[in-house]
Amino acid sequence: MHANSRIVTSRQSGPHEDLARRVARALDHPWRKPIADHTRHAFDRAQDWLAAQGRPLLLDAGCGVGLSTRALAARHPDRAVIGVDRSAARLEREHGALPDNALLVRADLVDFWRLALGAGWQPERHYLLYPNPYPKASQLKLRWHGHPVFPAILALGGRLELRSNWALYLEEFALALQHAGEPRPAVVRHDPQGDYLTPFERKYAQSGQPLWRLTATLPHAPQRLP
Numbered sequence: 001m002h003a004n005s006r007i008v009t010s011r012q013s014g015p016h017e018d019l020a021r022r023v024a025r026a027l028d029h030p031w032r033k034p035i036a037d038h039t040r041h042a043f044d045r046a047q048d049w050l051a052a053q054g055r056p057l058l059l060d061a062g063c064g065v066g067l068s069t070r071a072l073a074a075r076h077p078d079r080a081v082i083g084v085d086r087s088a089a090r091l092e093r094e095h096g097a098l099p100d101n102a103l104l105v106r107a108d109l110v111d112f113w114r115l116a117l118g119a120g121w122q123p124e125r126h127y128l129l130y131p132n133p134y135p136k137a138s139q140l141k142l143r144w145h146g147h148p149v150f151p152a153i154l155a156l157g158g159r160l161e162l163r164s165n166w167a168l169y170l171e172e173f174a175l176a177l178q179h180a181g182e183p184r185p186a187v188v189r190h191d192p193q194g195d196y197l198t199p200f201e202r203k204y205a206q207s208g209q210p211l212w213r214l215t216a217t218l219p220h221a222p223q224r225l226p
């Protein structure tokens, strides 16, 4: 099987020169964007579900059609897996019944993460699998490490795993962790060996693109939110 997904191209040849400033700003200045009602309602439902599960949480942030959420739930039957995506079109795609320990939630992560932190959630594992790259230099603020919500991602803690077909995204994320006082994780090649966790992973791998991975174990630290 072959695919022909294009590689990420960017005029950036190295980490964005504004990265350190943006991370410092996010860590120092409270971000006051109001929480959207629809995400608050979606979060409340997720909260009830998680309480009923009574097991440690794995969070699949930006889960797309939710195949990774299903796969993680199957791999970890003693964990509760929540996949979050803002795209109803993706979430509604029919991919079979959800395992009992999986939940798909339509919500905006920039609000969902802050609500999760406020409610004391402590994901054991937190996946950001193939986030939108936003490769233009002017889009740094849209990448998760350049976004004002970055401190909430850190503060939730747990074993964070990012995968991307754009190494620079992960290099920047690793640097952003360092700017936040964490050890700088290595960015390593990821070879799924045909066992694809997500549709984007499959598409990129079958297009012959190298894939990359970063993992970091972070303390649960709500005080990190300014």
Ligand SMILES: C[S@@+](CC[C@H](N)C(=O)[O-])C[C@H]1O[C@@H](n2cnc3c(N)ncnc32)[C@H](O)[C@@H]1O
Binding pocket: 061, 062, 063, 064, 065, 068, 084, 085, 086, 087, 090, 107, 108, 109, 110, 129, 130, 131, 132, 198, 199, 200, 201
């Ligand atoms: C490139 S796709 C990857 C999807 C899936 N993880 C995969 O690997 O197949 C990025 C996903 O992130 C979702 N996303 C981007 N920004 C989001 C946000 N603020 N809140 C929730 N989902 C978001 C998009 O809707 C999209 O499904």
